[in-house]
Amino acid sequence: MSVNEPQKQRRRDTAALVIAAGLAVVAGVMLWDSARLADLGGYSGVGPASVPRVVAYGLLGLSVWTVFAALKGDFPERPEQNVPPVLWIIAGLAAQLLLLHVAGFSIATGILFAFTARAFGKRNLAMTIPLGIVFAFAVWAVFSQLLMLHLPAGPLEHLIFRGA
């Protein structure tokens, strides 16, 4: 994704060409996948592979159309992006995903909370991580104890709610 490229020159939109390639890849995967399905058309002549095929051809067509639009520079100008905050949020989500079953909901989500706040300008992680964990723990308590949602418990949750 070439987000930071200067957009002055509107001919040949490389990022849009990448999108077109991506659409073609999705279409290719769908065609490959539908090829191995036993096409039990039955009475209708339309089996499980038919609709994926139609969608795949549609995507191929759109991919070609995107190429033309990219060459003509038809895509709207993109707002300039500040990459580090975006990466902070993605890192927060990834950390939560990895830690969820090891450290429990509160700690994993507290880190996500702090990283998101970091992306929006609250830079002091030493303050925001504990704050996030406390907040996430309160949310965990309400949702898992009162609303009976299954939220993974970790050491922290076990420490306070012995039964959980």
Added chain:
Amino acid sequence: MGAFDFLMQGLATAAEPMMLLYALIGVTLGTAVGVLPGIGPALTVALLLPVTYRLDPAGSLIMFAGIYYGGMYGGSTTSILLNTPGESASIITALEGNKMARKGRGGPALATAAIGSFVAGLIATLLLAFLAPSIVKVALVFGPREYFALMVLAFVTVSAAFGDSALRGLTSLFLGLALACVGIDQLTGQARMSFGVPELLDGIEVTTMAVAMFAIGEALFIAGQKNQQDDEVTAVKGSVWMSRSDWARSWKPWLRGTFLGFPIGAMPAGGAEIGTFLSYATEKKLSKHPEEFGHGAIEGVAGPEAANNASAAGTLVPLLTLGLPTSATAAIMLAGFQQFGLQPGPLLFATNPTLVWGLIASLLIANAMLLVLNLPLIGLWVKLLTVPKPWLYAGILLFATLGTIGANPSSFELGMLLGFGVLGYVMRLFGYPIAPIVVGLILGPMAEQQLRRALAISQGDWTVLVQSPIAATLLGIAALALIVPLILRARGKGQVLAQLGGDED
């Protein structure tokens, strides 16, 4: 029994203390989340879906309806005081409402928005109640081919007819349709596009996708923007009550807005914003004070705000009677029904009338509650607007992931959430609309099933799709809705359509 008796029965159901409590929780949560800047009703409903997992169906659907209506009310507060429309349907309200607020007339602007929303909600909900039985009667003769044609029409109008580019709308739609193919085929039981991953056999969860697209994609997009400045909240000065002349100038726009908004919401055209634009244009033309437009004309708040709420009720017509969601919000509402194993449509009116009519009646009650919540308590909601961005988005992401974890506590599901979130970010960056991918994902499997049924009945004869007059007409309209905007855009008249297209709803 006529619609009136059913409605009375529904009111009896909805007036039970527990149901009233659910409705109250729903409207309060809906308003609170709707007021938060940057969150529209689609995301409000998606975020609050997990709260209802463990409640009984009637109660949680009533809560849902309250959340939906509450989100609509809350959105207008944001756009008047902050000039940051939380939803595309409030853009117009922001235009005139924020100007009024800056002139110190924020109180009357909020009042005309709230009372207008109430009037529109009341009339539109009654229209819904009295129209629904006749549409259900028509829908009962609908066969698979008519449903298929209806869904094709919904696909086209959601993706290609409005917005600034048919290419990007259709691409978004087809990505949704591609994702809809993932999972076990409903008719033959074969696994499609699951690549041996067991988690994919169940298909892609609509709520995961919607939360990822709306919450995470939006958070990433806002975080990535350079030159962020905190928007300024305009304080409400003076009385919230409207003067006599405000009333005189408001009541006609309310009614006109209602009758413009409702049919547009009810047609499978999607998008509450279209009604608001039409209403704004009408009011500007009919006003005795056209010079005030653009500088805070009260008609420009009253009309569009009424149209907005009327079309919100309007989208419930196809949703409840046909099971056809015509906007992103309605698509998520449908997911809400499906989590209880309920399929909205003509059959639901026959098999579970208490639930359907209780839901419709609860809309009336929710509407009245919202008027009370929004006028005297407005100061409370305004405080929510001052939540600083870091905490706001940290909280949004916390609740977004909470919903996904609550539904399915697996790292795989969170991975999908992250993946779709990044996809939503890239789509926003390149100007792809979000609603078509959500509608494609939820309507795709339904359309496929109807198509295959229709063809199984005809033993593979494709001409059967256009042999019924209803189906042929619907497909014809769909073709026109695809081709006419393409010609308009090619002739350089695309700006109007671009304005009509919105991000959400």
